[in-house]
Amino acid sequence: MDYCLSYNIPFVLVSLPSAVKKNTLKSSSQGLRRLVSTNNKLHFFGDRRFKRRALIAVASADCEFSSLNTPLEPKSFAGKFLSRVLQNDLDYFHVAVGKQLEQLAADRDEAVARMNLSLASDEAALHRRIAELREHECEIAVEDVMYMLVLHKFSEIRVHLVPRLSRCIYNGRLEIWPSKDWELESIHNFEVLEMIREHLTAVIGWRADSNVTDNWATTQIPRLQLCGVYAASILYGYFLKSISLRHHLELSVAEANCDLGITCRNPLPQSELWSCGIKNIAFGRISNTQSIPVGQDSCSRGKKREKLRRYIMGFDPETLQMRAKPKTQEVVNLVEKHSCALFGDEKTGLIETNEVILTSLSSLKRIVLEAVAFGSFLWDTEEYVDAVYKLKEN
Structure with a gap:
Protein backbone atom coordinates (compact mmCIF):
# COMPACT_ATOMS: atom_id res chain seq x y z
CA MET A 1 0.00 0.00 0.00
CA CYS A 63 14.16 1.68 20.81
CA GLU A 64 16.50 4.17 22.44
CA PHE A 65 14.97 7.50 23.41
CA SER A 66 17.63 10.10 22.66
CA SER A 67 18.39 13.15 20.54
CA LEU A 68 20.30 10.83 18.20
CA ASN A 69 17.32 8.57 17.59
CA THR A 70 14.60 10.88 16.28
CA PRO A 71 12.14 9.66 13.62
CA LEU A 72 13.17 12.22 11.01
CA GLU A 73 16.82 12.68 10.12
CA PRO A 74 18.01 15.98 8.59
CA LYS A 75 19.05 15.83 4.95
CA SER A 76 20.52 19.29 4.41
CA PHE A 77 23.85 20.69 5.54
CA ALA A 78 22.07 23.21 7.78
CA GLY A 79 20.01 20.48 9.44
CA LYS A 80 22.98 18.18 10.04
CA PHE A 81 25.07 21.04 11.37
CA LEU A 82 22.35 22.15 13.81
CA SER A 83 21.84 18.55 14.89
CA ARG A 84 25.49 18.40 15.97
CA VAL A 85 25.21 21.76 17.72
CA LEU A 86 22.06 20.60 19.52
CA GLN A 87 23.91 17.58 20.86
CA ASN A 88 27.21 19.23 21.71
CA ASP A 89 26.83 22.99 22.25
CA LEU A 90 23.36 24.08 23.42
CA ASP A 91 24.55 27.56 24.39
CA TYR A 92 25.46 28.24 20.76
CA PHE A 93 22.32 26.70 19.30
CA HIS A 94 20.14 29.79 18.78
CA VAL A 95 23.08 31.77 17.42
CA ALA A 96 23.74 28.99 14.91
CA VAL A 97 20.06 28.85 13.95
CA GLY A 98 20.00 32.60 13.29
CA LYS A 99 23.10 32.41 11.08
CA GLN A 100 21.74 29.45 9.09
CA LEU A 101 18.41 31.19 8.49
CA GLU A 102 20.11 34.42 7.38
CA GLN A 103 22.35 32.47 4.99
CA LEU A 104 19.41 30.54 3.53
CA ALA A 105 17.45 33.75 3.00
CA ALA A 106 20.47 35.39 1.34
CA ASP A 107 21.06 32.38 -0.96
CA ARG A 108 17.43 32.32 -2.08
CA ASP A 109 17.24 36.08 -2.61
CA GLU A 110 20.51 36.09 -4.57
CA ALA A 111 19.24 33.40 -6.95
CA VAL A 112 15.97 35.28 -7.49
CA ALA A 113 17.84 38.54 -8.09
CA ARG A 114 20.05 36.92 -10.74
CA MET A 115 16.98 35.44 -12.39
CA ASN A 116 15.32 38.86 -12.56
CA LEU A 117 18.45 40.51 -13.98
CA SER A 118 18.69 37.91 -16.76
CA LEU A 119 15.04 38.06 -17.88
CA ALA A 120 15.88 39.76 -21.17
CA SER A 121 19.01 37.68 -21.89
CA ASP A 122 19.63 34.32 -23.53
CA GLU A 123 20.42 32.86 -20.11
CA ALA A 124 16.97 33.64 -18.64
CA ALA A 125 15.85 30.00 -18.73
CA LEU A 126 19.08 28.83 -17.10
CA HIS A 127 18.86 31.32 -14.24
CA ARG A 128 15.19 30.57 -13.75
CA ARG A 129 16.03 26.88 -13.38
CA ILE A 130 18.91 27.72 -10.99
CA ALA A 131 16.53 29.83 -8.89
CA GLU A 132 13.98 26.99 -8.77
CA LEU A 133 16.63 24.48 -7.66
CA ARG A 134 18.02 26.88 -5.06
CA GLU A 135 14.53 27.53 -3.70
CA HIS A 136 13.91 23.78 -3.41
CA GLU A 137 17.22 23.29 -1.58
CA CYS A 138 16.43 26.14 0.79
CA GLU A 139 12.97 24.73 1.44
CA ILE A 140 14.43 21.38 2.51
CA ALA A 141 17.04 23.15 4.64
CA VAL A 142 14.59 25.49 6.38
CA GLU A 143 12.32 22.56 7.22
CA ASP A 144 15.32 20.83 8.79
CA VAL A 145 16.06 24.00 10.77
CA MET A 146 12.46 24.13 11.98
CA TYR A 147 12.64 20.47 13.01
CA MET A 148 15.81 21.13 15.00
CA LEU A 149 14.09 24.04 16.74
CA VAL A 150 11.20 21.77 17.70
CA LEU A 151 13.66 19.18 19.04
CA HIS A 152 15.34 21.92 21.06
CA LYS A 153 11.99 22.83 22.62
CA PHE A 154 11.50 19.18 23.60
CA SER A 155 15.01 19.06 25.05
CA GLU A 156 14.13 22.04 27.27
CA ILE A 157 11.44 19.96 28.99
CA ARG A 158 13.72 16.89 28.97
CA VAL A 159 11.56 14.80 26.69
CA HIS A 160 12.84 12.81 23.71
CA LEU A 161 10.58 12.07 20.77
CA VAL A 162 9.33 8.54 20.32
CA PRO A 163 11.69 6.83 17.81
CA ARG A 164 10.43 5.10 14.67
CA LEU A 165 7.68 2.71 15.67
CA SER A 166 9.28 -0.05 13.62
CA ARG A 167 12.12 -0.03 16.19
CA CYS A 168 9.81 0.07 19.19
CA ILE A 169 7.36 -2.75 18.47
CA TYR A 170 8.56 -5.92 20.20
CA ASN A 171 6.69 -9.21 19.73
CA GLY A 172 3.84 -7.25 18.15
CA ARG A 173 3.45 -4.94 21.17
CA LEU A 174 4.25 -1.25 21.58
CA GLU A 175 4.89 0.23 25.01
CA ILE A 176 6.46 3.58 25.82
CA TRP A 177 8.22 4.02 29.13
CA PRO A 178 8.81 6.36 30.84
CA SER A 179 5.62 8.13 29.81
CA LYS A 180 6.79 11.72 30.51
CA ASP A 181 3.13 12.77 30.77
CA TRP A 182 3.80 15.42 33.39
CA GLU A 183 6.55 17.09 31.37
CA LEU A 184 4.40 17.10 28.22
CA GLU A 185 1.43 18.58 30.08
CA SER A 186 3.50 21.20 31.93
CA ILE A 187 3.94 23.40 28.84
Whole structure:
Protein backbone atom coordinates (compact mmCIF):
# COMPACT_ATOMS: atom_id res chain seq x y z
CA MET A 1 0.00 0.00 0.00
CA ASP A 2 1.58 3.26 -1.16
CA TYR A 3 0.31 5.32 1.71
CA CYS A 4 1.92 7.70 4.08
CA LEU A 5 -0.47 10.19 5.65
CA SER A 6 -4.11 11.05 5.32
CA TYR A 7 -5.79 13.47 7.67
CA ASN A 8 -8.15 16.41 7.46
CA ILE A 9 -8.87 19.52 9.47
CA PRO A 10 -12.30 18.42 10.82
CA PHE A 11 -10.62 15.53 12.67
CA VAL A 12 -8.47 18.08 14.47
CA LEU A 13 -11.60 19.60 15.96
CA VAL A 14 -13.20 16.46 17.41
CA SER A 15 -12.57 17.57 20.98
CA LEU A 16 -13.87 21.10 20.66
CA PRO A 17 -17.04 22.05 22.59
CA SER A 18 -20.12 20.35 21.18
CA ALA A 19 -21.81 23.66 20.47
CA VAL A 20 -19.37 24.31 17.61
CA LYS A 21 -19.22 20.81 16.16
CA LYS A 22 -21.28 19.35 13.37
CA ASN A 23 -22.34 15.70 13.23
CA THR A 24 -19.53 15.01 10.78
CA LEU A 25 -16.96 16.17 13.33
CA LYS A 26 -18.44 13.88 15.98
CA SER A 27 -18.51 10.81 13.76
CA SER A 28 -14.87 11.14 12.68
CA SER A 29 -13.65 9.94 16.08
CA GLN A 30 -16.38 7.43 16.97
CA GLY A 31 -14.75 4.55 15.13
CA LEU A 32 -11.47 4.91 16.99
CA ARG A 33 -13.19 5.36 20.36
CA ARG A 34 -15.21 2.19 19.76
CA LEU A 35 -12.12 0.29 18.72
CA VAL A 36 -10.14 1.38 21.77
CA SER A 37 -12.93 1.03 24.32
CA THR A 38 -13.94 -2.46 23.22
CA ASN A 39 -10.38 -3.72 23.60
CA ASN A 40 -9.60 -2.03 26.89
CA LYS A 41 -10.70 -5.08 28.87
CA LEU A 42 -8.83 -7.80 27.05
CA HIS A 43 -5.64 -8.50 28.99
CA PHE A 44 -3.94 -7.24 32.12
CA PHE A 45 -0.51 -7.37 33.66
CA GLY A 46 -0.70 -9.28 36.89
CA ASP A 47 1.96 -7.54 38.95
CA ARG A 48 2.77 -3.86 38.67
CA ARG A 49 6.47 -4.30 39.41
CA PHE A 50 6.72 -7.01 36.78
CA LYS A 51 4.87 -4.76 34.37
CA ARG A 52 7.37 -1.92 34.77
CA ARG A 53 10.37 -4.20 34.27
CA ALA A 54 8.70 -5.69 31.19
CA LEU A 55 7.98 -2.26 29.72
CA ILE A 56 11.55 -1.11 30.24
CA ALA A 57 12.75 -4.25 28.47
CA VAL A 58 10.36 -3.64 25.57
CA ALA A 59 11.33 0.02 25.26
CA SER A 60 15.02 -0.80 25.29
CA ALA A 61 14.78 -3.33 22.46
CA ASP A 62 16.45 -1.16 19.76
CA CYS A 63 14.16 1.68 20.81
CA GLU A 64 16.50 4.17 22.44
CA PHE A 65 14.97 7.50 23.41
CA SER A 66 17.63 10.10 22.66
CA SER A 67 18.39 13.15 20.54
CA LEU A 68 20.30 10.83 18.20
CA ASN A 69 17.32 8.57 17.59
CA THR A 70 14.60 10.88 16.28
CA PRO A 71 12.14 9.66 13.62
CA LEU A 72 13.17 12.22 11.01
CA GLU A 73 16.82 12.68 10.12
CA PRO A 74 18.01 15.98 8.59
CA LYS A 75 19.05 15.83 4.95
CA SER A 76 20.52 19.29 4.41
CA PHE A 77 23.85 20.69 5.54
CA ALA A 78 22.07 23.21 7.78
CA GLY A 79 20.01 20.48 9.44
CA LYS A 80 22.98 18.18 10.04
CA PHE A 81 25.07 21.04 11.37
CA LEU A 82 22.35 22.15 13.81
CA SER A 83 21.84 18.55 14.89
CA ARG A 84 25.49 18.40 15.97
CA VAL A 85 25.21 21.76 17.72
CA LEU A 86 22.06 20.60 19.52
CA GLN A 87 23.91 17.58 20.86
CA ASN A 88 27.21 19.23 21.71
CA ASP A 89 26.83 22.99 22.25
CA LEU A 90 23.36 24.08 23.42
CA ASP A 91 24.55 27.56 24.39
CA TYR A 92 25.46 28.24 20.76
CA PHE A 93 22.32 26.70 19.30
CA HIS A 94 20.14 29.79 18.78
CA VAL A 95 23.08 31.77 17.42
CA ALA A 96 23.74 28.99 14.91
CA VAL A 97 20.06 28.85 13.95
CA GLY A 98 20.00 32.60 13.29
CA LYS A 99 23.10 32.41 11.08
CA GLN A 100 21.74 29.45 9.09
CA LEU A 101 18.41 31.19 8.49
CA GLU A 102 20.11 34.42 7.38
CA GLN A 103 22.35 32.47 4.99
CA LEU A 104 19.41 30.54 3.53
CA ALA A 105 17.45 33.75 3.00
CA ALA A 106 20.47 35.39 1.34
CA ASP A 107 21.06 32.38 -0.96
CA ARG A 108 17.43 32.32 -2.08
CA ASP A 109 17.24 36.08 -2.61
CA GLU A 110 20.51 36.09 -4.57
CA ALA A 111 19.24 33.40 -6.95
CA VAL A 112 15.97 35.28 -7.49
CA ALA A 113 17.84 38.54 -8.09
CA ARG A 114 20.05 36.92 -10.74
CA MET A 115 16.98 35.44 -12.39
CA ASN A 116 15.32 38.86 -12.56
CA LEU A 117 18.45 40.51 -13.98
CA SER A 118 18.69 37.91 -16.76
CA LEU A 119 15.04 38.06 -17.88
CA ALA A 120 15.88 39.76 -21.17
CA SER A 121 19.01 37.68 -21.89
CA ASP A 122 19.63 34.32 -23.53
CA GLU A 123 20.42 32.86 -20.11
CA ALA A 124 16.97 33.64 -18.64
CA ALA A 125 15.85 30.00 -18.73
CA LEU A 126 19.08 28.83 -17.10
CA HIS A 127 18.86 31.32 -14.24
CA ARG A 128 15.19 30.57 -13.75
CA ARG A 129 16.03 26.88 -13.38
CA ILE A 130 18.91 27.72 -10.99
CA ALA A 131 16.53 29.83 -8.89
CA GLU A 132 13.98 26.99 -8.77
CA LEU A 133 16.63 24.48 -7.66
CA ARG A 134 18.02 26.88 -5.06
CA GLU A 135 14.53 27.53 -3.70
CA HIS A 136 13.91 23.78 -3.41
CA GLU A 137 17.22 23.29 -1.58
CA CYS A 138 16.43 26.14 0.79
CA GLU A 139 12.97 24.73 1.44
CA ILE A 140 14.43 21.38 2.51
CA ALA A 141 17.04 23.15 4.64
CA VAL A 142 14.59 25.49 6.38
CA GLU A 143 12.32 22.56 7.22
CA ASP A 144 15.32 20.83 8.79
CA VAL A 145 16.06 24.00 10.77
CA MET A 146 12.46 24.13 11.98
CA TYR A 147 12.64 20.47 13.01
CA MET A 148 15.81 21.13 15.00
CA LEU A 149 14.09 24.04 16.74
CA VAL A 150 11.20 21.77 17.70
CA LEU A 151 13.66 19.18 19.04
CA HIS A 152 15.34 21.92 21.06
CA LYS A 153 11.99 22.83 22.62
CA PHE A 154 11.50 19.18 23.60
CA SER A 155 15.01 19.06 25.05
CA GLU A 156 14.13 22.04 27.27
CA ILE A 157 11.44 19.96 28.99
CA ARG A 158 13.72 16.89 28.97
CA VAL A 159 11.56 14.80 26.69
CA HIS A 160 12.84 12.81 23.71
CA LEU A 161 10.58 12.07 20.77
CA VAL A 162 9.33 8.54 20.32
CA PRO A 163 11.69 6.83 17.81
CA ARG A 164 10.43 5.10 14.67
CA LEU A 165 7.68 2.71 15.67
CA SER A 166 9.28 -0.05 13.62
CA ARG A 167 12.12 -0.03 16.19
CA CYS A 168 9.81 0.07 19.19
CA ILE A 169 7.36 -2.75 18.47
CA TYR A 170 8.56 -5.92 20.20
CA ASN A 171 6.69 -9.21 19.73
CA GLY A 172 3.84 -7.25 18.15
CA ARG A 173 3.45 -4.94 21.17
CA LEU A 174 4.25 -1.25 21.58
CA GLU A 175 4.89 0.23 25.01
CA ILE A 176 6.46 3.58 25.82
CA TRP A 177 8.22 4.02 29.13
CA PRO A 178 8.81 6.36 30.84
CA SER A 179 5.62 8.13 29.81
CA LYS A 180 6.79 11.72 30.51
CA ASP A 181 3.13 12.77 30.77
CA TRP A 182 3.80 15.42 33.39
CA GLU A 183 6.55 17.09 31.37
CA LEU A 184 4.40 17.10 28.22
CA GLU A 185 1.43 18.58 30.08
CA SER A 186 3.50 21.20 31.93
CA ILE A 187 3.94 23.40 28.84
CA HIS A 188 0.21 24.22 28.71
CA ASN A 189 -1.87 26.48 30.93
CA PHE A 190 -4.87 25.08 32.78
CA GLU A 191 -7.53 26.03 30.22
CA VAL A 192 -5.57 24.56 27.31
CA LEU A 193 -4.82 21.44 29.34
CA GLU A 194 -8.54 20.92 29.97
CA MET A 195 -9.18 20.94 26.22
CA ILE A 196 -6.28 18.57 25.59
CA ARG A 197 -7.74 16.11 28.09
CA GLU A 198 -11.05 16.30 26.26
CA HIS A 199 -9.14 15.61 23.05
CA LEU A 200 -7.60 12.52 24.67
CA THR A 201 -11.09 11.29 25.55
CA ALA A 202 -12.35 11.97 22.05
CA VAL A 203 -9.58 10.25 20.07
CA ILE A 204 -8.42 7.36 22.30
CA GLY A 205 -11.14 7.00 24.92
CA TRP A 206 -8.88 8.06 27.81
CA ARG A 207 -10.66 9.14 31.00
CA ALA A 208 -9.32 11.24 33.87
CA ASP A 209 -10.68 8.72 36.37
CA SER A 210 -9.06 5.70 34.67
CA ASN A 211 -7.27 3.40 37.11
CA VAL A 212 -3.88 1.75 36.62
CA THR A 213 -5.43 -1.50 35.43
CA ASP A 214 -7.44 0.25 32.72
CA ASN A 215 -4.48 2.35 31.59
CA TRP A 216 -2.24 -0.70 31.10
CA ALA A 217 -4.84 -3.04 29.65
CA THR A 218 -4.07 -4.35 26.17
CA THR A 219 -5.54 -2.18 23.43
CA GLN A 220 -5.53 -2.76 19.69
CA ILE A 221 -5.27 -0.03 17.06
CA PRO A 222 -4.42 -0.17 13.31
CA ARG A 223 -1.19 1.54 12.35
CA LEU A 224 -2.88 3.84 9.82
CA GLN A 225 -5.41 4.98 12.36
CA LEU A 226 -2.74 5.72 14.95
CA CYS A 227 -0.84 7.72 12.34
CA GLY A 228 -3.99 9.75 11.61
CA VAL A 229 -4.56 10.38 15.32
CA TYR A 230 -0.95 11.54 15.72
CA ALA A 231 -1.03 13.93 12.75
CA ALA A 232 -4.42 15.34 13.77
CA SER A 233 -3.15 15.85 17.32
CA ILE A 234 -0.17 17.85 15.99
CA LEU A 235 -2.59 20.13 14.19
CA TYR A 236 -4.78 20.34 17.29
CA GLY A 237 -1.78 21.46 19.36
CA TYR A 238 -0.92 24.02 16.66
CA PHE A 239 -4.52 25.27 16.72
CA LEU A 240 -4.68 25.54 20.51
CA LYS A 241 -1.45 27.54 20.67
CA SER A 242 -2.66 29.92 17.98
CA ILE A 243 -6.17 30.42 19.36
CA SER A 244 -5.05 30.74 23.01
CA LEU A 245 -2.55 33.49 22.13
CA ARG A 246 -5.16 35.30 20.06
CA HIS A 247 -7.58 35.02 22.98
CA HIS A 248 -4.99 36.45 25.35
CA LEU A 249 -4.23 39.35 23.01
CA GLU A 250 -7.90 40.20 22.57
CA LEU A 251 -8.34 40.26 26.34
CA SER A 252 -5.29 42.48 26.75
CA VAL A 253 -6.47 44.92 24.07
CA ALA A 254 -9.99 44.95 25.53
CA GLU A 255 -8.57 45.78 28.97
CA ALA A 256 -6.46 48.57 27.52
CA ASN A 257 -9.47 49.99 25.67
CA CYS A 258 -11.61 49.79 28.79
CA ASP A 259 -8.97 51.61 30.81
CA LEU A 260 -9.17 54.37 28.18
CA GLY A 261 -12.95 54.38 28.27
CA ILE A 262 -13.29 52.71 24.85
CA THR A 263 -15.88 49.99 24.35
CA CYS A 264 -14.63 46.99 22.36
CA ARG A 265 -17.10 44.13 22.18
CA ASN A 266 -16.24 42.52 18.87
CA PRO A 267 -13.16 40.34 18.36
CA LEU A 268 -10.31 42.17 16.69
CA PRO A 269 -9.40 41.26 13.10
CA GLN A 270 -6.18 39.36 12.56
CA SER A 271 -4.38 42.39 11.08
CA GLU A 272 -5.02 44.44 14.22
CA LEU A 273 -3.76 41.62 16.42
CA TRP A 274 -0.50 41.56 14.46
CA SER A 275 -0.17 45.29 15.05
CA CYS A 276 -0.62 44.67 18.78
CA GLY A 277 2.65 42.78 18.82
CA ILE A 278 2.05 39.05 18.23
CA LYS A 279 4.63 39.11 15.41
CA ASN A 280 7.18 40.55 17.82
CA ILE A 281 6.92 37.74 20.35
CA ALA A 282 10.43 36.37 20.78
CA PHE A 283 10.76 32.65 20.26
CA GLY A 284 13.12 32.24 23.18
CA ARG A 285 10.81 33.99 25.62
CA ILE A 286 7.58 32.17 24.89
CA SER A 287 8.31 28.55 25.71
CA ASN A 288 4.73 27.89 26.76
CA THR A 289 1.44 29.63 27.49
CA GLN A 290 1.58 28.93 31.19
CA SER A 291 2.88 32.41 31.91
CA ILE A 292 -0.16 34.06 30.31
CA PRO A 293 -2.11 35.69 33.17
CA VAL A 294 -5.79 35.00 33.61
CA GLY A 295 -7.25 37.49 36.03
CA GLN A 296 -10.20 39.85 36.42
CA ASP A 297 -11.53 41.93 33.54
CA SER A 298 -10.89 45.58 34.36
CA CYS A 299 -14.14 46.54 32.63
CA SER A 300 -16.20 44.36 34.96
CA ARG A 301 -14.44 43.81 38.24
CA GLY A 302 -16.93 41.30 39.57
CA LYS A 303 -17.04 39.26 36.42
CA LYS A 304 -14.51 36.65 35.35
CA ARG A 305 -12.73 36.87 32.02
CA GLU A 306 -14.18 35.04 29.08
CA LYS A 307 -12.86 31.49 29.24
CA LEU A 308 -10.96 29.98 26.32
CA ARG A 309 -13.66 27.34 25.78
CA ARG A 310 -16.39 29.99 25.56
CA TYR A 311 -14.21 32.08 23.27
CA ILE A 312 -13.77 29.15 20.87
CA MET A 313 -17.50 28.43 20.94
CA GLY A 314 -18.05 31.92 19.56
CA PHE A 315 -16.61 30.85 16.20
CA ASP A 316 -18.57 28.94 13.58
CA PRO A 317 -17.18 25.54 12.41
CA GLU A 318 -15.89 26.97 9.12
CA THR A 319 -13.90 29.65 10.93
CA LEU A 320 -12.50 27.07 13.35
CA GLN A 321 -11.38 24.88 10.46
CA MET A 322 -9.67 27.88 8.88
CA ARG A 323 -7.86 28.69 12.13
CA ALA A 324 -6.74 25.07 12.53
CA LYS A 325 -5.13 25.19 9.11
CA PRO A 326 -1.33 25.77 9.20
CA LYS A 327 -0.33 29.17 7.86
CA THR A 328 2.69 27.96 5.86
CA GLN A 329 3.50 25.12 3.51
CA GLU A 330 6.64 24.28 5.46
CA VAL A 331 4.55 23.38 8.53
CA VAL A 332 2.31 21.14 6.41
CA ASN A 333 5.39 19.41 5.00
CA LEU A 334 6.93 18.91 8.44
CA VAL A 335 3.75 17.37 9.88
CA GLU A 336 3.62 14.91 7.01
CA LYS A 337 7.34 14.10 6.99
CA HIS A 338 7.56 13.59 10.74
CA SER A 339 4.42 11.44 10.87
CA CYS A 340 5.61 9.33 7.94
CA ALA A 341 9.03 8.89 9.52
CA LEU A 342 7.47 7.83 12.82
CA PHE A 343 4.93 5.35 11.47
CA GLY A 344 6.32 4.40 8.06
CA ASP A 345 8.89 1.93 6.82
CA GLU A 346 12.47 2.87 7.65
CA LYS A 347 13.64 2.51 4.04
CA THR A 348 10.69 3.79 2.00
CA GLY A 349 9.10 6.16 4.51
CA LEU A 350 5.70 4.80 3.51
CA ILE A 351 3.16 2.92 5.61
CA GLU A 352 3.05 -0.30 3.62
CA THR A 353 1.03 -2.32 6.11
CA ASN A 354 -2.00 -1.59 8.24
CA GLU A 355 -1.06 -4.04 10.94
CA VAL A 356 -2.96 -4.00 14.21
CA ILE A 357 -0.66 -2.77 16.98
CA LEU A 358 -1.04 -4.10 20.51
CA THR A 359 -0.43 -1.35 23.02
CA SER A 360 -2.03 0.27 26.07
CA LEU A 361 -4.08 3.36 26.84
CA SER A 362 -1.11 4.78 28.74
CA SER A 363 1.16 4.51 25.67
CA LEU A 364 -1.52 5.97 23.40
CA LYS A 365 -1.84 8.90 25.79
CA ARG A 366 1.93 9.46 25.66
CA ILE A 367 1.84 9.49 21.85
CA VAL A 368 -1.05 11.96 21.69
CA LEU A 369 0.48 14.28 24.31
CA GLU A 370 3.73 14.30 22.36
CA ALA A 371 1.88 15.16 19.16
CA VAL A 372 -0.01 18.05 20.81
CA ALA A 373 3.25 19.42 22.23
CA PHE A 374 4.88 19.04 18.81
CA GLY A 375 2.12 21.15 17.27
CA SER A 376 2.45 23.82 19.95
CA PHE A 377 6.22 24.00 19.47
CA LEU A 378 5.74 24.05 15.70
CA TRP A 379 3.59 27.18 15.97
CA ASP A 380 6.36 28.91 17.97
CA THR A 381 8.94 27.77 15.44
CA GLU A 382 6.93 28.98 12.46
CA GLU A 383 6.61 32.47 13.97
CA TYR A 384 10.32 32.62 14.79
CA VAL A 385 11.60 31.38 11.42
CA ASP A 386 9.16 33.44 9.32
CA ALA A 387 10.57 36.65 10.82
CA VAL A 388 13.98 35.85 9.27
CA TYR A 389 13.23 33.57 6.34
CA LYS A 390 9.90 34.23 4.62
CA LEU A 391 7.98 30.96 4.52
CA LYS A 392 5.49 29.95 1.82
CA GLU A 393 1.87 30.73 2.54
CA ASN A 394 -0.29 27.62 2.71
